[in-house]
Amino acid sequence: MTSPRMARFHPLEVATVHLETPDAIVVGFRIPPALQEEYAFTHGQYVTLKLTVNGEELRRSYSICSSPLDPHELRIAVKQVKGGRASTELVSKLKQGMTLDVMTPMGNFTTALDAGKARHFVAFAAGSGITPILSILKTVLRSEPKSRFTLFYGNTDSDRIIFRKKLDELKAQHGDRLAVHHILSQGKDEDALFNGRITKDKAKQLLSRFVADTLDKEFFICGPEQMMVNVSEALEGMGADKKTIHVELFSSPVTNEAKKAPVEVGEGAFTGTAQVKVIMDGRETLLTMDASGDSVLDVALDAGVDVPFACKGAVCCTCKARVVEGKVEMAMNYALTDEEVADGYVLTCQTHPRSATLTIDYDQH
Numbered sequence: 378m379t380s381p382r383m384a385r386f387h388p389l390e391v392a393t394v395h396l397e398t399p400d401a402i403v404v405g406f407r408i409p410p411a412l413q414e415e416y417a418f419t420h421g422q423y424v425t426l427k428l429t430v431n432g433e434e435l436r437r438s439y440s441i442c443s444s445p446l447d448p449h450e451l452r453i454a455v456k457q458v459k460g461g462r463a464s465t466e467l468v469s470k471l472k473q474g475m476t477l478d479v480m481t482p483m484g485n486f487t488t489a490l491d492a493g494k495a496r497h498f499v500a501f502a503a504g505s506g507i508t509p510i511l512s513i514l515k516t517v518l519r520s521e522p523k524s525r526f527t528l529f530y531g532n533t534d535s536d537r538i539i540f541r542k543k544l545d546e547l548k549a550q551h552g553d554r555l556a557v558h559h560i561l562s563q564g565k566d567e568d569a570l571f572n573g574r575i576t577k578d579k580a581k582q583l584l585s586r587f588v589a590d591t592l593d594k595e596f597f598i599c600g601p602e603q604m605m606v607n608v609s610e611a612l613e614g615m616g617a618d619k620k621t622i623h624v625e626l627f628s629s630p631v632t633n634e635a636k637k638a639p640v641e642v643g644e645g646a647f648t649g650t651a652q653v654k655v656i657m658d659g660r661e662t663l664l665t666m667d668a669s670g671d672s673v674l675d676v677a678l679d680a681g682v683d684v685p686f687a688c689k690g691a692v693c694c695t696c697k698a699r700v701v702e703g704k705v706e707m708a709m710n711y712a713l714t715d716e717e718v719a720d721g722y723v724l725t726c727q728t729h730p731r732s733a734t735l736t737i738d739y740d741q742h
């Protein structure tokens with residue numbers, strides 16, 4: 378999704394914090410009336426938090442679990458990662474009344490909704506991957522009264538199921554328009570299909586039993602990288618159109634199956650020194666950078682330009698900008714759609730010049 382709104386941090390008060398499972402919290406932010414427009418969001422988007430842990434400034438993204446149909450609520454869920462710096466700090470220390478630096482919402486893990494359509498949405502979530510899916514699910518069920526939603530939700534055991542109660546409530550509210558199938562890696566269900574990890578074979582069996590075919594459907598996958606690879610392969614094997622498969626990664630891929638080849642925006646090889654004009658907040662800064670050196674984002678940050686960023690690993694799109702002139706290459710991209718790349722958008726944390734001059738506009742976000 379392309380929005381003209383600038384990416385900015387604002388200090389927001391934590392209105393609510395509750396322990397959802399032994400290692401996950403749900404956090405609600407108070408949005409002052411003057412900032413309501415800046416924090417308007419689309420189902421499936423995320424916010425980035427800036428926090429200091431042991432003297433180190435960290436930026437971490439968290440998907441919004443509330444629905445844009447409830448605009449006064451902006452809630453996220455944070456699951457503690459073993460040894461994780463930001464998630465441990467948040468889960469163990471965050472209290473109501475504290476203030477956090479929160480960037481305005483962004484992200485592409487979404488699809489346009491249409492009240493006239495009768496569609497079947499199918500999602501695979503695992504662990505904290507339920508967060509954007511919950512926002513999508515709630516919004517779909519209320520915005521498309523003729524559509525239905527099937528969720529396959531993987532967790533280690535039933536104690537760790539984030540939003541279990543909420544999902545039960547939604548099932549009661551929406552009847553057979555919502556189906557939720559829990560798959561527990563340490564489960565002991567009589568039907569073995571609901572126990573164990575979501576492998577490619579299990580994904581195929583689940584889809585065959587509960588979804589039948591891949592025609593006229595929208596698929597959303599959010600969870601660990603291996604599950605994303607397994608489910609995507611199962612869907613593609615069953616003939617799903619790639620355009621209907623939406624994927625959100627929470628961390629940079631480590632397996633080769635998930636790795637993507639570099640993406641060229643423009644044509645031609647270039648290996649010299651480039652003059653790069655960076656536009657941010659209407660201001661132009663001229664940078665000299667080596668085509669085989671650091672990314673545009675890192676060079677801009679080193680030069681003191683306050684450009685937005687979060688993961689620096691090609692999975693979020695916080696550092697997105699548009700190439701207005703010149704050619705570039707992106708080392709990796711897991712966040713931008715093919716249409717955005719065709720429109721000249723890049724993840725600047727992955728962008729290297731491939732022409733002697735280049736203009737990158739962060740104001741076209």
Ligand SMILES: Cc1cc2nc3c(=O)[nH]c(=O)nc-3n(C[C@H](O)[C@H](O)[C@H](O)COP(=O)(O)OP(=O)(O)OC[C@H]3O[C@@H](n4cnc5c(N)ncnc54)[C@H](O)[C@@H]3O)c2cc1C
Nearest residue numbers: 437438439440454455456460461462463464505508627693
């Ligand atoms: C677009 C986007 C949306 C996200 N939404 C959510 C969300 O809704 N809820 C949520 O809890 N998290 C979400 N994340 C992940 C979150 O941003 C952090 O990466 C996560 O909280 C870990 O940060 P940390 O500082 O605690 O761990 P770090 O200190 O960065 O990492 C410590 C160790 O944990 C590993 N690690 C890092 N991240 C993960 C991970 N996600 N899963 C498993 N191992 C990991 C690292 O490899 C490292 O070894 C999202 C990420 C992105 C990019």
